[in-house]
Amino acid sequence: MVTDQVHYTQNVYRDVLNAMSRPGDIVCLVEADSSFAKTFNCFRATSSLLFTLLDHDVTYHLISDDSVNMSTMITAYTLARHVPVEEADFIIVLMDAQESEVEHALKTCKVGTLRDPHLSATWIVETEPLQLGKEIKLTGPGIETETLLQVQLAQTFWDIRKERLSEFPLGLDIIFTNRRNEVLCMPRTTIVEKVG
Amino acid sequence: MAYVAVKGGTEAIEASINLLNYERIKDKRIIEVETIISTMRSLVDQVMSESSLYSPFLAALAIKQAEGSMEEAVFLLRAHRSTLPRLYVSESVDMNDMFVERRISASFKDIPGGQLLGATPDYKHRLLNFDLIDESAFHNEKLINQYKSALPPYVNTTEVLRYPKVVEYLRKEGLFPTYEPNNEEPIDVTKENIRFPIARSARLQMLTRGQTGAVTSLGYASLRGYGAVHPTVGEVRFGSIPIHVNVQSEAEIDPDDSYYIGEIKLSEVESFVPVTTSDENGNDALHFEIGYGVCFGRNETKAIAMSILDQCLEHPEIDFPTHDEEFVLLHIDSVESTGFISHLKLPHYVTFQSKLDAVRNTKKERDTSETN
Amino acid sequence: MKLIRHFAYFDEGAKKEIRRATLKAVAIPGYQVPFASREVPIGRGWGTGGLQLTLSLIGKNDVLKVIDQGSDESVNAVSIKKLVQETTGVSCTDDTRKASIIQSRHRIPEVPLTKEQIIVLQVPEPEPLRDIEKSEHQTKILHAEEDYSGAWLQLFEQIMIIGSTTTHANHPVVVNNRYVMAPSPIPRFDNEKMHQSEALILLGAGREKKIYAVPPYTNVTSLAFDDYTFRVENFDGKACHLCNATDVFLDELVNEETGETYFQCNDSSYCLERLNKKTSREEVEVNV
Numbered sequence: 042m043v044t045d046q047v048h049y050t051q052n053v054y055r056d057v058l059n060a061m062s063r064p065g066d067i068v069c070l071v072e073a074d075s076s077f078a079k080t081f082n083c084f085r086a087t088s089s090l091l092f093t094l095l096d097h098d099v100t101y102h103l104i105s106d107d108s109v110n111m112s113t114m115i116t117a118y119t120l121a122r123h124v125p126v127e128e129a130d131f132i133i134v135l136m137d138a139q140e141s142e143v144e145h146a147l148k149t150c151k152v153g154t155l156r157d158p159h160l161s162a163t164w165i166v167e168t169e170p171l172q173l174g175k176e177i178k179l180t181g182p183g184i185e186t187e188t189l190l191q192v193q194l195a196q197t198f199w200d201i202r203k204e205r206l207s208e209f210p211l212g213l214d215i216i217f218t219n220r221r222n223e224v225l226c227m228p229r230t231t232i233v234e235k236v237g
Numbered sequence: 238m239a240y241v242a243v244k245g246g247t248e249a250i251e252a253s254i255n256l257l258n259y260e261r262i263k264d265k266r267i268i269e270v271e272t273i274i275s276t277m278r279s280l281v282d283q284v285m286s287e288s289s290l291y292s293p294f295l296a297a298l299a300i301k302q303a304e305g306s307m308e309e310a311v312f313l314l315r316a317h318r319s320t321l322p323r324l325y326v327s328e329s330v331d332m333n334d335m336f337v338e339r340r341i342s343a344s345f346k347d348i349p350g351g352q353l354l355g356a357t358p359d360y361k362h363r364l365l366n367f368d369l370i371d372e373s374a375f376h377n378e379k380l381i382n383q384y385k386s387a388l389p390p391y392v393n394t395t396e397v398l399r400y401p402k403v404v405e406y407l408r409k410e411g412l413f414p415t416y417e418p419n420n421e422e423p424i425d426v427t428k429e430n431i432r433f434p435i436a437r438s439a440r441l442q443m444l445t446r447g448q449t450g451a452v453t454s455l456g457y458a459s460l461r462g463y464g465a466v467h468p469t470v471g472e473v474r475f476g477s478i479p480i481h482v483n484v485q486s487e488a489e490i491d492p493d494d495s496y497y498i499g500e501i502k503l504s505e506v507e508s509f510v511p512v513t514t515s516d517e518n519g520n521d522a523l524h525f526e527i528g529y530g531v532c533f534g535r536n537e538t539k540a541i542a543m544s545i546l547d548q549c550l551e552h553p554e555i556d557f558p559t560h561d562e563e564f565v566l567l568h569i570d571s572v573e574s575t576g577f578i579s580h581l582k583l584p585h586y587v588t589f590q591s592k593l594d595a596v597r598n599t600k601k602e603r604d605t606s607e608t609n
Numbered sequence: 610m611k612l613i614r615h616f617a618y619f620d621e622g623a624k625k626e627i628r629r630a631t632l633k634a635v636a637i638p639g640y641q642v643p644f645a646s647r648e649v650p651i652g653r654g655w656g657t658g659g660l661q662l663t664l665s666l667i668g669k670n671d672v673l674k675v676i677d678q679g680s681d682e683s684v685n686a687v688s689i690k691k692l693v694q695e696t697t698g699v700s701c702t703d704d705t706r707k708a709s710i711i712q713s714r715h716r717i718p719e720v721p722l723t724k725e726q727i728i729v730l731q732v733p734e735p736e737p738l739r740d741i742e743k744s745e746h747q748t749k750i751l752h753a754e755e756d757y758s759g760a761w762l763q764l765f766e767q768i769m770i771i772g773s774t775t776t777h778a779n780h781p782v783v784v785n786n787r788y789v790m791a792p793s794p795i796p797r798f799d800n801e802k803m804h805q806s807e808a809l810i811l812l813g814a815g816r817e818k819k820i821y822a823v824p825p826y827t828n829v830t831s832l833a834f835d836d837y838t839f840r841v842e843n844f845d846g847k848a849c850h851l852c853n854a855t856d857v858f859l860d861e862l863v864n865e866e867t868g869e870t871y872f873q874c875n876d877s878s879y880c881l882e883r884l885n886k887k888t889s890r891e892e893v894e895v896n897v
Contacts, residue, residue, distance in 0.1 A: 047616050051668045054628050058666075061635045062809045062824045063724075096625050098428065155753035157432070159633040159642045182638050182785050182827040209787060214636040228636030230785065230824075246687035312652070319647040322620045428626070430643030430818055433746040563744055573816050576653025580733070583655065583685055587678045587715045587875060590861060591778040591796045594842040 046092070049073055053093040057216060060226040065179040065188030067172065069223050081114060082107065083135050083167065086218035090165050095119040095131060102129035104138040104146060111135070126150055134166040140195060147201040150213055158210035161229075168193050171219035181231040189236065190225070192217065199233050261304055273297035282502075282534025283307060287571050288314035289427070289446045291501045291533050308575045311448075315572050323428070328481045328495060332505055333399060335476040342403045343470040344509055350400040355475065403472040404507055404527065413509075413525050435562055440550055444543045445532050447569035455559055455569065456542025459549050464559035466548045468508035468528055475504045475535055504537050506530040508544040512552075526551065617664040618696045623647050627665035627820070631811065634822040639784030640752070641735050646818040649692075656689055656714055657815025659731035663693060663712045666727060673701045674708035679716040679858070679875035680897070686714070703878045715778065717799040719857045719879040722808035724825065730793040735814040735821065737781040737791040757789045760832060768837050780839070781832045784823055789832065798841045798858045803829040849874040851895060852883035873897070 052071040060068040070086050081088045083105075095101060097120035103112045104126075112123040115133075126132065126146045134143055153161035174191025177199070206212045212229025219225075227233065274281060274297045284296040288311050296314060303309035339355025342348045354360075407413035423438035424431070426446075431439050444452060459466050481495040508528040513521050528548030530540035549559045550566075558564045568574060617624070623645075630644040649657050649664075667673065675690045677683035681703040689712065690701050702708050705720040714731040722728055738748045741759035751759065760781055778794040782803065792800055793812055803810055803823050810823040823829060833839035848855045850871045857879065859872040874880035877897035884895065 047621065048669060050621070051617075051624075055666065055668065058628075058632065058635065058809070061632050062822075094625065094629060096622055098622070098626065099629070156749045158637050158640060159630070161633075163629075163632070183635075183824040185826045210637050210640060212636075214633070228824075230636065230638065246682035246684050247691075250684055250687055250691075312648070315648040316650045319623065319649065320615060320618065320620060323622060427647070428622075428645050430645055432643065433744075433749075563746065567745075572648055573653045576655065576657075577733075577816055578654075579652055580654025583714075584678050584683060585715075585794075586860065587796055587858075588778040588794045590875075591794075591842055593861070598840075598843070 049089075050093040053089045057090065057093070057224060057226070060216070060224050061183075061214070061228055063183045064181065064227050064231040065184055065190060065225065067223050067225050069221070072222065080118060082111060084218050084220055085222045086224055087133070087135070087165060087167055089222075090216060090218065090224070091115060091119060091133070094163070095121040097121065099130040100124040100128060101131040101133055102126040102146070103133045103135070104142045105133075105135035106137045106139070107135075129162055132162050132164045134164065136167045136169065138167075140197075144197055144201060147198065147205065147213075150205075152205055152211040152213055155208075155211065158212070161211070162213045164213060164215040166194075166215055166217050167219070168217055169219055171217050171223065171225060175236055178234045178236050179227070179231050180234075183228070184231070192225075196235070199235070202233070268301060270294065270297045270301055273300055279535065280305070280307075280310075282532075282536055283449055284310045284314060286533045286536050286539065287311040287446060287448055288318060289442070289533070290314050290318045307449075308571060311571045312575075318427075325482045325484065327498070328483055330478050330480065332474070332478070332503075333402060335400075335474060335478050335503070335505075336397065336500075337400050337474055337476040339476070340400050340472065340474040341470075342472050344403065344472075345406075348403050348472075349406070353400070400474070402507070404509075407471075407509070407525060413527070433563060434553070435566065440562065440566065441529065441531070441543075441547065443566045443569070444530070444546055447539070447543070448571035448574065449536065449539045451569040451571075451574070452539050452546065453542045455565055456545040459545050459557070459559040464545070464549050464557045465552070465555045466510055466528065466545050466559075468510045468545055468548065470541060470544075471507045471509040471527070473504070473506050473537060473541070475537070476502065478503050502534055504530075504532045504535055504540045506537070506540040506544045508541070508548065510548045614696060616697060617667055617693075618649065619647065619661075619664055624665045627661055630820045631662065631665065631822065634811070634820045635809070635824050637788075638824055638827050639782075639788030639790040639821060641814075641819040641821045643818055644820050646815050649815075651688065651692060653816040654733065655685060656712070656731040658813030658817075658820070659712050659714070659729045659815075660689060660692070660813075661815060662729045662811050662813040662820065663710060664696070666710055666729070667693065667697055667699060669697070669699065671699050671709045672707055673699055674703065674705060674711045674878075675701070675713070676711070676716060676718070676876075676878075677714040679718075679860075680877045682877065682897075704882070705876075705878055715794045715796075716858070716875060717795055717802045719854075719874075719876040720882075721802075722806065724807045726808045728808055728810050730795070730810065730812045732791065732793040732812050732814040732819075733816075734779075735791055735812070735817050735819040737789050752788065755787070760789055764832060764834070764837075768834070782829050783832065784829050785827050790821065790823075790829075792829075796842055796858055797831070797839070800829070800831045800839075800841075805829075844872070847872045849880060851897070852880050854880070854883060 049071065056068045056070050060066055070089050073089055081091065100122045102124060105111055115121065116123055127149045132146055132150055150162040151160060153159060170191055170193050172191050173189065175189050176191045179188040179190065206229050214228045215226065217225045274293050280300055281293050281296045284300060284307065285291055295317065299310040299313040303313060337353065339357060340353045404413060408415055424436050426439050426442045458464065477500045479500045480498050482498050483495045509525050510528055511523055512526045513523055515521050526548060528544035530543030530547065532540045546559065546565055550562045553560055553562060626645055630642045634642045646661065649660055651657060651660060673690065673693055675686040677686040680686065694701060705718045709725060710727050710729065711718065712729045717728065736748050738751055738759055741763060742748050742751065778796045779791055780797045780800060781789050782792050782800055784790045792803060805826050807825055809825055812821050831839040844859050847859055849859060850873055852874060854874055858875045860875045861870060862873055863870055880897050
């Protein structure tokens with residue numbers, strides 16, 4: 042249990058960095074003080090990421106049925122500004138997001154430029170289930186051989202992602218969260234293939 | 238036997254720091270921070286400007302700790318600045334609101350409001366004054382009283398005397414264009430990384446934070462021929478500017494609800510530079526552009542040099558180093574330049590070993606090929 | 610007037626900016642991510658990039674090792690360690706195996722790093738093409754277009770003129786088959802340690818304001834031609850006079866009295882470890 046916000050965000054950051062360095066590894070975040078965990082109406086892990094990564098200097102776009110209320114809260118607590126999806130530094134997809142909105146966001150979000158590929162969106166995506174399994178296979182930097190996972194997302198999600206990643210270094214990077222306070226990352230370098 | 242490393246490093250550093258502290262105090266003299274603020278104003282102003290932190294008290298403290306080294310004092314203050322949380326952004330200031338202490342123009346003999354010399358060393362004769370050796374508080378008290386009693390009586394007034402900008406005169410005549418205000422959000426170079434080609438807000442920040450000597454030298458180089466800017470100082474003004482902060486969200490801003498948080502002293506320079514441009518028919522036309530310089534505190538030389546360089550960098554197409562923004566802006570920062578130069582004192586024996594190996598290898602190759 | 614200091618020196622805003630830049634760096638292996646690079650109490654050029662990375666990473670339970678030229682006792686390493694300790698209270702170690710974060714100038718330790726560890730390298734000049742092209746604006750374009758002909762040409766010219774490649778430390782590498790990267794002034798000997806590493810490698814250039822990364826299990830190859838292969842520093846026939854190691858990077862030293870050259874492990878903690886493996890209780894001080 043971590044009660045001090047400075048140490049809490051430091052712990053969350055280390056976990057996310059570890060997850061981003063080793064795509065496919067499922068990393069359990071530190072258990073936060075209940076006051077942090079209950080601030081936003083979303084997974085605890087999602088809350089933790091918002092507190093750790095967002096502040097006045099970045100923008101975000103929220104995809105959720107309750108986006109107006111949630112975004113007001115997120116802006117109030119983090120000072121990050123809510124902007125249209127094409128401008129957002131962070132794209133947050135909650136469990137109740139509409140698939141069509143997610144697809145539109147995937148097609149239009151920032152992927153950087155050849156000179157400045159870092160000016161691209163980072164996605165935070167809630168999904169269940171998110172666990173080891175046999176649906177998709179991950180390979181690429183950070184993965185020793187391959188990782189097999191079960192991630193509940195429509196095939197169109199992977200297809201559009203692949204299209205937007207077709208011109209490396211342009212791309213987007215994703216942090217998945219689940220109900221068990223776990224995160225899993227897929228930077229743009231990770232190759233995702235359907236198994237079987 | 239268990240092997241342990243000889244621990245020399247920590248002790249050496251501690252001894253070095255102790256010696257440094259001893260050197261500063263061994264003559265048993267103490268200089269007060271207030272004395273530095275009061276009698277070393279130029280040092281304080283230089284440190285505030287190069288650190289981009291407006292606090293005469295902290296600047297004076299840094300100067301005391303640094304034993305007068307500009308390099309060290311600026312470093313201390315910048316490092317301190319790094320730790321301060323950034324809560325608000327002030328509202329833009331209008332230099333027309335300045336409570337002017339000094340305001341001159343080289344471009345016109347007479348200007349509206351007149352040439353106000355203010356307190357300036359410009360016309361002093363630089364003769365070392367040996368009377369200052371035995372300066373006495375008593376004698377100074379007399380001088381202060383004499384000065385005050387010779388002043389005309391104060392007149393209470395609610396009117397604030399403002400000095401119109403000299404450039405307005407040129408604008409009215411149509412010799413200088415009136416631009417649409419550019420309200421683009423300025424970049425903060427201390428919080429964001431800069432990209433070339435650089436936005437003007439970033440350029441001006443880097444110039445104003447530049448090491449006074451470096452900015453002056455490059456401005457000088459431009460005047461001497463390593464640049465194509467031929468400026469006339471349109472206006473130099475020095476005085477106090479009030480700073481306001483508005484804490485509401487952007488949508489609700491009402492200027493009357495701003496908070497006044499204090500005032501700062503600024504030096505501002507506008508240089509007029511004649512520029513030739515060709516129109517579609519190949520006809521040349523001459524018009525004026527402005528080079529802008531502004532610094533915390535009293536830093537006239539730097540502000541003038543800054544205005545020259547601002548103009549130089551506005552024309553990167555000209556092939557002189559003073560018109561190359563990477564050359565100018567990346568080499569004038571005191572903390573960066575002094576840091577990197579002094580880093581050469583760090584051990585480099587691994588890279589040197591590597592170089593030795595490469596040179597030996599090359600020699601071996603050459604010897605082998607010569608014998609073949 | 611008493612000042613209350615933040616944990617790890619920086620306020621949260623500063624740390625967040627570094628952390629976001631680091632995550633992007635890991636997502637784009639070998640690409641230099643620009644960052645604000647705040648001033649810190651040690652000089653620019655003295656490891657401020659590495660230090661900012663360490664301060665953004667470090668937590669109460671981390672164990673820190675700092676080395677300079679392979680040595681834990683080098684004055685600069687000691688100075689950095691002191692600063693981090695003063696602002697965090699974390700414990701430090703000389704033992705590579707015990708460290709969770711290793712900040713290093715100009716070496717990668719001999720002991721292979723593990724997935725529990727992060728190594729932070731200090732970088733003076735992050736741009737591998739800087740010798741060929743002085744403009745930052747231009748080198749960004751070269752990287753964008755994957756135009757590395759200048760780097761290859763430089764190697765080629767060296768071979769033509771001198772007969773071998775004369776790069777010394779900081780020999781450029783290709784990361785993930787895309788970006789040419791400056792590995793920092795580590796000797797050529799250490800380049801291979803970056804390839805398919807178990808540990809995350811982060812590189813920080815404070816003065817030049819860039820952060821870049823090599824994730825674990827990523828391909829890193831040194832620039833070389835097929836017929837002029839990449840060569841590391843040669844220590845054939847030489848061994849450490851203290852512990853007898855032969856497959857490590859050695860420092861060349863001269864005996865002041867006899868004028869004789871001898872060699873010693875550059876990685877001082879590794880040397881000590883080897884020495885202590887074969888011994889018993891009594892403590893002996895060694896000049897490592």
